[in-house]
Amino acid sequence: MIKFEIDLFSDTNTNPSLEMxxxxxxxxxxxxxxxxxxxxxxxxxxxxxxxxxxxAIFLPSGTMCNGIAYRVxxxxxxxxxxxxxxxxxxxxxxxxxxLAQAQPYCVEGKRGIFSAKQIESIISAPRRYNxxxxxxxxIEQTTNFGGGAIWPLKTIxxxxxxxxxxxxxxxxxxxxxxxxxxxxxxxxxxxxxxFDSVWIDFSKSLGAPIGTVLAGSRAFIDEAWYYKFQQxxxxxxxxxxxxxxxxxxxxxxxxxxxxxxxxxxLAKLLSxxxxxxxxxxxxxxxxxxxxxxxxxxxxxxxEQALRERGIRVLALDETHIRMxxxxxxxxxxxxxxxxxICEVGEEKLIxxxx
Amino acid sequence: MIDLRxxxxxxxxxxxxxxxxxxxxGDDAYQEDESVNLLQDYCKSLFQVEDALFVTSxxxxxxxxxxxxxxxxxxxxxxxxxxxNFFDSAPMSAIAGIVMNPRHSIDGILRLQxxxxxxxxxxxxxxxxxxxxxxxxxxxxGWAGKIFPLETLKSLYNFTQGKGLSLHLDGARLFNAHIAxxxxxxxxxxxTNTLSVCFSKGLxxxxxxMLMGTKETINKARKYRIWLGGGVHQTGMxxxxxxxxxxHNLDRIAQDHQLAQYFAKLLLKxxxxxxxxxxxxxxxxxFRLNCSIKSSAYFLDQCTKNGLxxxxxxxxxxxxVIHKHITRQDLEQAxxxxxxxxxxxxxxxxxxxxxx
Numbered sequence: 001m002i003k004f005e006i007d008l009f010s011d012t013n014t015n016p017s018l019e020m021x022x023x024x025x026x027x028x029x030x031x032x033x034x035x036x037x038x039x040x041x042x043x044x045x046x047x048x049x050x051x052x053x054x055x056a057i058f059l060p061s062g063t064m065c066n067g068i069a070y071r072v073x074x075x076x077x078x079x080x081x082x083x084x085x086x087x088x089x090x091x092x093x094x095x096x097x098x099l100a101q102a103q104p105y106c107v108e109g110k111r112g113i114f115s116a117k118q119i120e121s122i123i124s125a126p127r128r129y130n131x132x133x134x135x136x137x138x139i140e141q142t143t144n145f146g147g148g149a150i151w152p153l154k155t156i157x158x159x160x161x162x163x164x165x166x167x168x169x170x171x172x173x174x175x176x177x178x179x180x181x182x183x184x185x186x187x188x189x190x191x192x193x194x195f196d197s198v199w200i201d202f203s204k205s206l207g208a209p210i211g212t213v214l215a216g217s218r219a220f221i222d223e224a225w226y227y228k229f230q231q232x233x234x235x236x237x238x239x240x241x242x243x244x245x246x247x248x249x250x251x252x253x254x255x256x257x258x259x260x261x262x263x264x265x266l267a268k269l270l271s272x273x274x275x276x277x278x279x280x281x282x283x284x285x286x287x288x289x290x291x292x293x294x295x296x297x298x299x300x301x302x303e304q305a306l307r308e309r310g311i312r313v314l315a316l317d318e319t320h321i322r323m324x325x326x327x328x329x330x331x332x333x334x335x336x337x338x339x340x341i342c343e344v345g346e347e348k349l350i351x352x353x354x
Numbered sequence: 355m356i357d358l359r360x361x362x363x364x365x366x367x368x369x370x371x372x373x374x375x376x377x378x379x380g381d382d383a384y385q386e387d388e389s390v391n392l393l394q395d396y397c398k399s400l401f402q403v404e405d406a407l408f409v410t411s412x413x414x415x416x417x418x419x420x421x422x423x424x425x426x427x428x429x430x431x432x433x434x435x436x437x438x439n440f441f442d443s444a445p446m447s448a449i450a451g452i453v454m455n456p457r458h459s460i461d462g463i464l465r466l467q468x469x470x471x472x473x474x475x476x477x478x479x480x481x482x483x484x485x486x487x488x489x490x491x492x493x494x495x496g497w498a499g500k501i502f503p504l505e506t507l508k509s510l511y512n513f514t515q516g517k518g519l520s521l522h523l524d525g526a527r528l529f530n531a532h533i534a535x536x537x538x539x540x541x542x543x544x545x546t547n548t549l550s551v552c553f554s555k556g557l558x559x560x561x562x563x564m565l566m567g568t569k570e571t572i573n574k575a576r577k578y579r580i581w582l583g584g585g586v587h588q589t590g591m592x593x594x595x596x597x598x599x600x601x602h603n604l605d606r607i608a609q610d611h612q613l614a615q616y617f618a619k620l621l622l623k624x625x626x627x628x629x630x631x632x633x634x635x636x637x638x639x640x641f642r643l644n645c646s647i648k649s650s651a652y653f654l655d656q657c658t659k660n661g662l663x664x665x666x667x668x669x670x671x672x673x674x675v676i677h678k679h680i681t682r683q684d685l686e687q688a689x690x691x692x693x694x695x696x697x698x699x700x701x702x703x704x705x706x707x708x709x710x
Contacts, residue, residue: 012587013381024591025371029560031363060410064583095581099449209379209588230445231582232414236362237560240374240591 005310011326014207027243039239052189053215065199065214070100072223073169077101079135084109086145112146116158137163142176148287160194172198179285182256206248207327263325269338305344359665361677364558373598379590389590402540405572415550415563422574423520426451429483431472433464435496462497499638511545523549530636533607553596610637610676620689660691
């Protein structure tokens with residue numbers, strides 16, 4: 001297995017600390033599928049309080065949260081799920097059609113964020129037997145492939161009230177919701193209040209190895225249990241995992257501002273590099289998407305050259321690189337990444353000049 | 355509380371937890387988790403299979419086995435009582451889109467003749483459901499942990515190959531069958547196209563199952579695992595627990611089997627009870643109530659009040675599963691609790707009769 005000295009590929013790539021492991025291994029456990037795991041139950045209560053929701057369910061992954069929420073909210077095969085063209089559940093898997101038997105309806109948002117105006121025509125279209133029915137509006141807070149942008153509360157309120165006015169459900173993929181919370185000071189409950197379903201992830205910035213919690217009304221969660229079984233998400237002694245999640249919330253949550261500051265510093269440094277294009281003011285959280293405008297090197301070339309130097313980034317396409325800061329990234333790592341990117345880019349330019 | 359509901363209730367021991375503590379981890383969604391890779395490689399050699407995939411649960415393993423070997427509209431032939439049908443037919447149809455053709459065999463064992471009957475039970479025009487997969491189970495949960503005979507597995511395997519049919523073995527409790535029969539795990543695996551095993555039952559790990567088969571099939575399963583939401587990140591600590599369990603808890607399953615036989619003997623002394631199947635082959639006992647007891651729910655409730663948990667199978671039938679937390683004394687106590695419930699009922703019936 002390749003070990004990268006600096007891994008900016010994803011904030012899922014964090015190694016649980018010894019303290020987190022100790023908390024996990026000391027966890028009190030029970031049979032999770034029967035609702036008998038005390039640590040899972042504690043995590044669920046904690047998340048209900050945090051998100052201001054009536055009920056919640058523990059699941060192994062964010063993709064399962066999205067899949068289950070869509071299946072509960074959609075009523076008929078062919079229903080439309082409205083989301084941004086960069087939304088993770090649309091880009092990264094075939095679950096919308098393959099599993100939920102729904103259709104994605106993609107909106108051209110700006111950095112993953114769309115307005116109520118943009119979805120008004122599809123949402124308000126007359127319901128007819130020969131037209132697909134819009135059933136769910138799904139947003140992602142923060143926008144992953146939109147560069148970690150934060151959905152403003154006002155936009156959320158406008159989108160959700162429009163949706164609800166027309167009887168359309170609302171769902172928030174909150175994989176990075178807590179990143180938005182620490183940045184804006186708006187509580188997770190405020191962000192969540194307009195949504196019929198919402199989930200948060202503990203294996204991203206909070207550094208737990210596995211774990212997500214999906215929340216909503218009691219009736220919604222009762223239905224979600226049905227699909228949890230169907231999708232193989234019923235676990236046995238899951239308290240060990242839940243203990244990692246609780247530890248992350250208690251001990252790593254306060255580190256999020258620091259993680260964001262590293263991303264912002266890196267963005268600022270990179271904004272001065274002539275062959276890269278990035279507006280540092282757009283970096284709001286821990287995700288950086290930088291455009292490569294190099295004469296000889298594409299984003300894929302950079303990915304490869306950095307990989308050879310022990311640094312991992314993700315080339316999204318020929319011209320864009322994504323980098324994510326997380327718990328295991330230090331300020332000196334940021335400087336090293338900056339220096340190495342400059343070296344890679346300049347080396348090639350010099351070689352060409354000679 | 356004596357918990358005989360299932361062997362999934364076992365809790366990880368201190369040594370297992372300590373082993374988990376030091377497990378190296380990586381991102382399994384990108385196949386970079388060292389401990390997961392170690393466990394998968396270990397299973398590949400133990401079962402002598404081409405590829406292995408560590409998944410969250412047995413339900414997911416079976417779902418992926420079906421999805422990777424069928425297309426929507428295809429037919430799966432199985433025995434009515436097997437978990438994939440008895441509990442799991444809704445998701446199999448909702449997610450894999452298959453149609454079940456479940457057979458009621460005489461003793462829970464799906465034999466070649468049952469499969470042949472299933473194949474001949476319908477018209478098979480091209481545009482009708484096409485049988486693609488046979489699914490069996492070992493040990494058989496719905497038949498009190500009965501062992502699926504290797505010879506039957508062989509005959510099914512030989513029959514299916516080359517006919518466009520695959521054979522899946524749900525081995526949630528294959529380790530129990532292996533310990534009871536001394537037949538090598540790879541011998542079972544050799545006569546299947548896919549098989550799943552579970553680490554969180556008799557082996558006592560907290561979580562996880564393994565789906566095994568050819569590289570081609572497992573690659574498909576890997577894709578469907580993402581669809582279902584089974585792609586997880588640092589799952590190495592869970593894999594380490596399973597690895598520990600395989601290396602430390604396998605042999606002790608024999609004790610569970612001895613205790614199950616002992617418990618069956620104790621139950622047979624109670625006149626109001628009959629065993630669902632007289633031969634106790636692994637770690638389960640299933641029994642039926644013969645008396646005029648008010649209801650299954652009442653019996654279960656009385657058991658719970660007296661400190662005994664059982665799993666209600668169908669009305670009047672209960673399952674008791676022996677696992678690593680259960681001792682001989684627990685079973686004596688359990689039998690006593692059951693006996694006392696009947697005695698009290700008997701006494702109240704008598705007093706009612708006398709007062710009338």
